[in-house]
Amino acid sequence: MGKYSLKKSEHLRKNSDFRRVYSKGKSCADHFIVLFVLPNDLGRNRIGLSVSKKIGKAVKRNRVKRLFREVYRLNKDKLIQGFDLIFLARKDVVNLDFPKMERSILRLYKRAKILKPQAAGSRLQNKLEA
RNA sequence: GGGGUAGAUCGGGUGAUCGUCCGUCCGUCAUAAUUAUGACGGACGGGAGGAAAGUCCGGGCUCUACAGGGCAGCGUAGCGGGUAAUACCCGUCUCCGUCCCCAACAGGGACGGACGGAUAAGAGCCACAGAGACGAGCAACCACGGAUCUCACGGAUUUUUUUAACACGGAUCUCACGGAUAAUAUCUGUGUAAUCUGUGAUUUUAAUCUGUGUAAUCUGUGGUGAUAUGAAACGAGGCAAUCUCUACGCGGAGCAAGGCCAAAUAGGGGAAGAGAGACGGCCCGUCUCACUAUCAUUCCCGGGUUGGCCGCUUGAUCCGUCCAGUAAUGGACGGACUAGAUAAAUGAUCAUCACUCGCCAAAGGCGAGAUAUAUUCCCGCCAGUGGCGGGAACAGGACCCGGCUUAUAGAUCUACCCCAGAA
RNA sequence: GCGCCUGUAGCUCAGGGGAUAGAGCACUAGCCUCCGGAGCUAGGUGUCGGGGGUUCAAAUCCCUCCAGGCGCG
Numbered sequence: 265m266g267k268y269s270l271k272k273s274e275h276l277r278k279n280s281d282f283r284r285v286y287s288k289g290k291s292c293a294d295h296f297i298v299l300f301v302l303p304n305d306l307g308r309n310r311i312g313l314s315v316s317k318k319i320g321k322a323v324k325r326n327r328v329k330r331l332f333r334e335v336y337r338l339n340k341d342k343l344i345q346g347f348d349l350i351f352l353a354r355k356d357v358v359n360l361d362f363p364k365m366e367r368s369i370l371r372l373y374k375r376a377k378i379l380k381p382q383a384a385g386s387r388l389q390n391k392l393e394a
Numbered sequence: 395g396g397g398g399u400a401g402a403u404c405g406g407g408u409g410a411u412c413g414u415c416c417g418u419c420c421g422u423c424a425u426a427a428u429u430a431u432g433a434c435g436g437a438c439g440g441g442a443g444g445a446a447a448g449u450c451c452g453g454g455c456u457c458u459a460c461a462g463g464g465c466a467g468c469g470u471a472g473c474g475g476g477u478a479a480u481a482c483c484c485g486u487c488u489c490c491g492u493c494c495c496c497a498a499c500a501g502g503g504a505c506g507g508a509c510g511g512a513u514a515a516g517a518g519c520c521a522c523a524g525a526g527a528c529g530a531g532c533a534a535c536c537a538c539g540g541a542u543c544u545c546a547c548g549g550a551u552u553u554u555u556u557u558a559a560c561a562c563g564g565a566u567c568u569c570a571c572g573g574a575u576a577a578u579a580u581c582u583g584u585g586u587a588a589u590c591u592g593u594g595a596u597u598u599u600a601a602u603c604u605g606u607g608u609a610a611u612c613u614g615u616g617g618u619g620a621u622a623u624g625a626a627a628c629g630a631g632g633c634a635a636u637c638u639c640u641a642c643g644c645g646g647a648g649c650a651a652g653g654c655c656a657a658a659u660a661g662g663g664g665a666a667g668a669g670a671g672a673c674g675g676c677c678c679g680u681c682u683c684a685c686u687a688u689c690a691u692u693c694c695c696g697g698g699u700u701g702g703c704c705g706c707u708u709g710a711u712c713c714g715u716c717c718a719g720u721a722a723u724g725g726a727c728g729g730a731c732u733a734g735a736u737a738a739a740u741g742a743u744c745a746u747c748a749c750u751c752g753c754c755a756a757a758g759g760c761g762a763g764a765u766a767u768a769u770u771c772c773c774g775c776c777a778g779u780g781g782c783g784g785g786a787a788c789a790g791g792a793c794c795c796g797g798c799u800u801a802u803a804g805a806u807c808u809a810c811c812c813c814a815g816a817a
Numbered sequence: 818g819c820g821c822c823u824g825u826a827g828c829u830c831a832g833g834g835g836a837u838a839g840a841g842c843a844c845u846a847g848c849c850u851c852c853g854g855a856g857c858u859a860g861g862u863g864u865c866g867g868g869g870g871u872u873c874a875a876a877u878c879c880c881u882c883c884a885g886g887c888g889c890g
Binding site for chain 2: 267268269270271272273275276277278279281282312313314321322323324325326327329330331333334335337338362363
């Protein structure tokens with residue numbers, strides 16, 4: 265598996281998976297995104313995306329989901345493995361571009377305490393300082 | 395060169411890195427062990443739209459009777475054509491609107507719009523206003539005629555009453571004067587005033603008759619349309635986007651259709667009883683399963699799974715040429731293969747080229763001004779060069795097509811019109 | 818995918834061809850009260866979701882678009 269790949273097997277797809285993460289997982293949020301986290305016993309991470317019709321029409325929703333996927337894919341080497349994650353979009357997320365969303369998601373990672381210890385230093389710090 | 399209208403086409407390009415979906419081929423591993431499946435990796439090829447949207451119509455396809463009859467219901471509506479079909483498209487007639495020609499009317503032309511059948515059967519509505527609102531007569535006005543009656547004028551007659559005034563007479567009484575008497579009392583004469591009464595005449599009023607004029611009411615005949623109304627005045631009115639009628643069309647559900655495999659749950663409750671279901675509103679008709687009973691059947695409720703495969707992309711497909719047709723469109727020939735996802739694939743970052751907007755810089759042209767003049771200074775405008783920064787629409791397949799409607803920055807081409815400039 | 822409903826004053830709703838579009842609450846002003854509340858009186862408030870059409874006349878009928886909501890599989 266490539267370092268920055270994102271296959272279908274890493275997606276949460278069943279309704280029961282989503283409900284399990286929503287009810288039993290921890291959540292943290294900012295103005296744009298709600299992140300749900302629940303440990304699984306697979307030894308790798310899986311993500312689910314939830315963008316409701318309140319966000320906008322199909323083009324806007326697809327763009328938000330693509331940005332979610334891109335940010336997760338390019339930062340997946342910093343995460344501790346073994347979690348199910350759900351990104352829930354809030355209404356203001358439409359105005360975000362890629363760097364703003366990356367900063368927002370990395371902050372949420374840090375608050376959810378799923379960042380690898382050594383990764384918490386270098387790149388995130390650079391981004392935040394920049 | 396700029397602007398407008400109409401139509402057609404396109405709707406960012408190129409490159410790098412990382413990543414995604416599908417197909418073909420290959421490699422490693424696992425399972426059954428030719429080969430297939432799954433996971434991971436690699437190479438190559440392909441990968442959203444003109445509206446993919448809204449779901450307003452029409453079809454294909456699938457199941458239900460290869461979809462049957464009647465009623466009900468729904469839809470369409472000049473005529474002709476196109477099409478698989480339509481509420482779509484094309485042509486044309488009629489009507490309406492705008493503009494132009496014409497001094498004006500008539501007429502003609504251009505453009506745009508129209509759910510544009512009902513002559514024949516019926517029902518309903520037509521507020522307010524108005525005398526009158528759809529088949530019935532009322533009222534108004536005018537003309538003629540009649541009846542009743544009011545008023546005015548003229549004439550005639552009659553009557554009584556009242557009032558007013560006049561004339562005359564009578565009675566009573568007051569006052570004045572004169573006379574008689576003894577007397578201021580009484581009697582008497584004259585004049586005057588008041589009251590009552592009689593007579594005469596005039597005027598007014600009332601009644602009757604008659605003539606003329608006028609007004610009102612009733613009535614007969616004929617005519618009229620002013621006012622009012624959206625329209626209308628005995629016309630076979632208007633509205634059928636009110637019901638209805640006529641003609642034509644429509645069976646129903648929808649890819650979560652439908653079929654197969656795997657897994658899981660339950661063997662539960664209720665109803666029916668010779669019928670039940672397909673069948674969607676009703677009736678008929680057809681087909682299937684049953685037709686003697688704590689069994690079995692059918693239906694409903696409840697319970698479980700909500701995984702995979704097929705359907706799934708070659709099709710009324712697209713492109714080019716020729717022919718037929720006013721056109722929509724059709725035919726022939728040649729070529730092409732162009733997404734098949736399913737918590738749902740096209741993205742992110744960077745560079746660059748074009749498009750556009752703003753700012754800055756240097757030099758150029760033109761115009762005006764300052765200076766005695768000028769190669770100098772300043773201001774404004776113009777096109778082009780360089781740099782920096784920003785913007786780049788509407789919008790994402792979900793079985794597939796044909797239309798319609800709506801959203802849409804900009805670019806190109808064609809036709810027409812207007813403005814400016816040059817020859 | 819299919820079907821249905823709603824949009825009228827600031828809010829909740831009536832009105833289903835002829836109205837100056839109405840009711841309640843709210844708002845404003847006045848009276849009352851020492852003040853406020855309650856009460857009484859008066860008043861303002863509308864592109865009837867947008868556009869087009871039928872009609873003499875449209876909130877109402879027809880077409881189309883927009884926004885919101887609901888149901889079934």
